[in-house]
Amino acid sequence: MSSIALHSRRLGRLKGGCAAALLGLSSAAGAQAQESNEPQDFDLDALLAEQPASTPAEPAAQPATSPASEPATAASDDESPAPAADPALAETVDTIPVQPLQAEPEPAPMAEPRRHAQIEEIIVTATKREQSTREIPISISALTGKALEDLGSHKLKDFIALVPGMNTQDEIAGIPRKLSVRGVGPDVNTNQTVGVVFGDMPLTDPYGSYTIVDPDPWDLATVEVLKGPQGSLFGATSLGGLIRYVPNAPKLGEWEGRLSGDWVSVKTGEAAPSYSAMLNLPLGETFALRLAGSLQKQPGVLDIDTPGRREDNVDDMDNFAGRAIALWKPLDELTLNLSYMRSQREGDELGYTTNDQGKPRNEAPSPSPYKNGFNATTLDARYDFDWAQLVSVTGYQTKFNNNDADTSYILRPLAMLGVRSLHAKRAVETEGFMQEFRLVSNGDGPWNWLGGVYFSDYEANIRSQLYLDLAVVGIPIMERLAPLLQALGLPVDSSGVRATDTGFRPLLAKENAVFGEVSRVFAEDWTLTVGGRYYQTEVTGTPTRNGEPDGKRTQESNGFSPKVALNWRPSDELMIYGNISRGFQFGGFNLSNVASVPPSYESSTLWSYEIGMRTDWLDRTLRFDLTAFYLDWKKPQVNQNSSPIDPYIDNVGRARSVGTETTLHYLTPLDGLSLEVSAAWIEAVTAEDFDSTQGNVPKGTEMPSSPKLQATATVGYRHEFGLWQTQASLIGTHQGKAFNNINHSAEVGGYELLHFNFGISRPDLSFMPAMSIGVNNIFDTHALSAALGGSDLEAAIIGRPLVYTTPRTVRLNLSFGFN
Incomplete structure (x- = not known):
C-alpha cells in the first residue's frame, strides 16, 4: 500500500472518529439542555479523551432504511430535543459523508452491493511449501476434506474418478489395486508408479506391491494429486505422480x-x-x-x-x-x-x-x-x-x-x-x-x-x-x-x-x-x-x-x-x-x-x-x-x-x-x-x-x-x-x-x-x-x-x-x- 493511500485511510478514520464524537456531543447537549434549560459549555478534548480508541471495520452493505444512508446534518437550532445517540449509528459512521463548507449537501453513497460467491482458492503444500493451486506450474488437483466427507468417502476408490487423468483397477484376488496417471501405471507384482504421502511421510514401498496404503480421508484438510513425475522432490516412488x-x-x-x-x-x-x-x-x-x-x-x-x-x-x-x-x-x-x-x-x-x-x-x-x-x-x-x-x-x-x-x-x-x-x-x-x-x-x-x-x-x-x-x-x-x-x-x-x-x-x-x-x-x-x-x-x-x-x-x-x-x-x-x-x-x-x-x-x-x-x-x-x-x-x-x-x-x-x-x-x-x-x-x-x-x-x-x-x-x-x-x-x-x-x-x-x-x-x-x-x-x-x-x-x-x-x-x- 502506498504512503498516500495509507495517510488517506488514516485521515478518513480520524474524520469518522471526530464525527462520532461530535454526534455524541450533540446528543449529550440536547439531553442536558432539556434537564436544566440552560446553555452548556463543552470541552471537546475532554470528550475525545473519554472515547475508547478503536479502528473501525470496513463498512458493510446496509439496507436502504439504514441511518447510514441518510445525509448528515449539523446541530439544529430547532427547539425540539436531539435524539439519543444510537449505538448502531456509531458502527456506520464511516459511511457518513462530510459536508463541504458553503455547498449543498451531497447525496449519501449507495450501499455496497452484496458480493457474489467466488470459486474457492485452495492452498496446498504439495511442493513442500504453501502455495495456491493456481500458482503451481504443474498439473495438480486438490480436494478438500469437507468435500470428501460430503461424498461419504472412506477410501481412494470413492473419489479418484473426480480427478481427470487418473484411473484405477480394483484390488483383486489379493493383488493390490493398480493406480495409473496419464497411462503410467503398475502391472501385477511390479513396483508402484504413484506415490502416497501422508503429510511429509512417504507410505509407498519402494519395492513390490504387497501392502498399498489407502488412508480413510476422514478429518483431512486436503487430498492433493500431482500428475506427472515428482522425482525431483519425492524420489523413487513417484514415477508417474503423487497423492x-x-x-x-x-x-x-x-x-x-x-x-x-x-x-x-x-x-x-x-x-x-x-x-x-x-x-x-x-x-x-x-x-x-x-x-x-x-x-x-x-x-x-x-x-x-x-x-x-x-x-x-x-x-x-x-x-x-x-x-x-x-x-x-x-x-x-x-x-x-x-x-x-x-x-x-x-x-x-x-x-x-x-x-x-x-x-x-x-x-x-x-x-x-x-x-x-x-x-x-x-x-x-x-x-x-x-x-x-x-x-x-x-x-x-x-x-x-x-x-x-x-x-x-x-x-x-x-x-x-x-x-x-x-x-x-x-x-x-x-x-x-x-x-x-x-x-x-x-x-x-x-x-x-x-x-x-x-x-x-x-x-x-x-x-x-x-x-x-x-x-x-x-x-x-x-x-x-x-x-x-x-x-x-x-x-x-x-x-x-x-x-x-x-x-x-x-x-x-x-x-x-x-x-x-x-x-x-x-x-x-x-x-x-x-x-x-x-x-x-x-x-x-x-x-x-x-x-x-x-x-x-x-x-x-x-x-x-x-x-x-x-x-x-x-x-x-x-x-x-x-x-x-x-x-x-x-x-x-x-x-x-x-x-x-x-x-x-x-x-x-x-x-x-x-x-x-x-x-x-x-x-x-x-x-x-x-x-x-x-x-x-x-x-x-x-x-x-x-x-x-x-x-x-x-x-x-x-x-x-x-x-x-x-x-x-x-x-x-x-x-x-x-x-x-x-x-x-x-x-x-x-x-x-x-x-x-x-x-x-x-x-x-x-x-x-x-x-x-x-x-x-x-x-x-x-x-x-x-x-x-x-x-x-x-x-x-x-x-x-x-x-x-x-x-x-x-x-x-x-x-x-x-x-x-x-x-x-x-x-x-x-x-x-x-x-x-x-x-x-x-x-x-x-x-x-x-x-x-x-x-x-x-x-x-x-x-x-x-x-x-x-x-x-x-x-x-x-x-x-x-x-
Whole structure:
C-alpha cells in the first residue's frame, strides 16, 4: 500500500472518529439542555479523551432504511430535543459523508452491493511449501476434506474418478489395486508408479506391491494429486505422480469435536454401519492433541454356492483407521508435531468372482481369508528463522499382509464338485525408516528456494507358497494322509503338500538423495523454476527356495532427475506454464526355476513434457484450465508368466503417452447453483516391439490400465432455508475402455456411473447437527472393473478372477459436533 493511500485511510478514520464524537456531543447537549434549560459549555478534548480508541471495520452493505444512508446534518437550532445517540449509528459512521463548507449537501453513497460467491482458492503444500493451486506450474488437483466427507468417502476408490487423468483397477484376488496417471501405471507384482504421502511421510514401498496404503480421508484438510513425475522432490516412488493426504493439524486453545455415523445398504448385498470420530484437546497454551478414527464395516455382495459351502455376502470387510497428532509449540519459532497412525483391514473372503457378477461362485470350496495393515510414526520439527524455515521429518513404519487364497478354481471341474485342490499363501512383513532435512526460504522477494537431503532404509521379508490340498465337501482328506505323505518324504504341513515355496529373507532397498529447487521472478510476471534430485539406490535380496537361502543379489543405480518450469502470469486471471521433469523407480529381482526367465529387471525412467493454461473469468465465477502433455517412458515393468503359477517381471523397451486434460468450473448466476466438468483424453502405447510369453506385442499396443477417455460432470446446489443449510450434488462419471495387462487378456472399463448426494445442517446450533443421504450407482450399472489371468484359452480352462462395479448403494449419515 502506498504512503498516500495509507495517510488517506488514516485521515478518513480520524474524520469518522471526530464525527462520532461530535454526534455524541450533540446528543449529550440536547439531553442536558432539556434537564436544566440552560446553555452548556463543552470541552471537546475532554470528550475525545473519554472515547475508547478503536479502528473501525470496513463498512458493510446496509439496507436502504439504514441511518447510514441518510445525509448528515449539523446541530439544529430547532427547539425540539436531539435524539439519543444510537449505538448502531456509531458502527456506520464511516459511511457518513462530510459536508463541504458553503455547498449543498451531497447525496449519501449507495450501499455496497452484496458480493457474489467466488470459486474457492485452495492452498496446498504439495511442493513442500504453501502455495495456491493456481500458482503451481504443474498439473495438480486438490480436494478438500469437507468435500470428501460430503461424498461419504472412506477410501481412494470413492473419489479418484473426480480427478481427470487418473484411473484405477480394483484390488483383486489379493493383488493390490493398480493406480495409473496419464497411462503410467503398475502391472501385477511390479513396483508402484504413484506415490502416497501422508503429510511429509512417504507410505509407498519402494519395492513390490504387497501392502498399498489407502488412508480413510476422514478429518483431512486436503487430498492433493500431482500428475506427472515428482522425482525431483519425492524420489523413487513417484514415477508417474503423487497423492498427498494432509491431515487437519491440532489447534491450540480450542476445543473441537465431531461424531459421525453411516448406515450403508448395497443392492443384492447386505447393510452395515460405519462410525467416525474426532476430538481436538487443547492442553495448556502451547500443547494440543488431535485424535481421529473410523471403524468401517463394508457390506458384502458375493454369494457362494459350492457343494459343501453355501454362504451369502461373504466378502464383507472390517476396516479400522485411527491417528493421533500431538502439537507442541514451546517457542514462537519452533513447532513440533508427533503423529501416530494405524490402519487394519480383514475379511473372510477376497472379493472376486470367476463368472458374471450376480451369480454365486460355484467353484469356491473353501474361504480365502486375509488381513493387512500398517503403523506409521512421524516426528515433524520446524524452526523459523527470519530468512528461512528449517524442517526435519523423521518417519518409521511397519506393514503386514497375510493372504490364504483358495485357487481351486484353476481345476474348475473338481472345484465345482466341492473339491479343494490348490491354495496360495503369502506373508509379507516390512519396515521402513526415513529422514529428511530441508531448508525453505520465507517467500519474500523475487527469489524462492529450497534444498535438502533425504535417505530411506526399507526391509521386507516375503514368503509365497502354493499348496496341493485335498478336501472334499469340507472333509480334510489331505490332513488325514499327512503322516503317510511325510513318510514318503514329501514336504507336508498342516496346509497340505508344498508345491512351491519362494521369497526373500530379507530384501533391502535404500535411497540416498540430495535435492533442491530455485525460483526467480523476473519482468514482474514471469517465473523460472529450476530444480533436481541426485540419487543413489540399492536393492539387495537374499532369495529363499523351499525355505532355504539361495545366494544374494544386489542391484545399484544412480542418476539425476531434473525439473524446469516457466510460467507467465500477465494478470490474476491468467497463467500459462510449461515444465519438463523426470521420474524414476527401483528395479528388482525375479524368482523362478525356468532358465529363460531373466534374474532381474531394471529401473524405469520417465520424462514428462507439459504445457498448461489456467484462466479465471467473470470475477472468479468461471474457471477453465487446459493441459497438454507428452510422456516418454523407458523400460516399463510388466508382468509375465512362464507358467500359470510362475510369474516374473520384465521390461518393455519403451512406451509413450500423449494427451490432454481440461476442467471447467462455473458458479452460475443462479445463487447456489454450480457446474463442474473435467475430462482427459490419453493415448498410451508401446513405442517398440516386445516379445512376451504370450506372443509378440507390436509397437503401438495400448498400455494396460489406460483408458483413452475419462470424464466427470458435477451439478451442485446450495441453498439456505432460514437457518437450515442444504446442499445437493449429482455426479456422473465415464470410464473408458482399457486392458488389464500388456497382452490385452481382458477388457475392463467402458461404463458410466451416476451418483446423488443431499445434505442438510444447522451449524449455528451448539451441537452442529447434520444429516445426508447418498445414492451411488443410481442405475445399478453392471460392468467389469478389474480382471486377472492370461489368454482367453487359459481363462476358459482354469477361470479368471473378476471384479465388477459395486451395485447400487444407499448411504445415510448423521453427524454432530462442537467447537
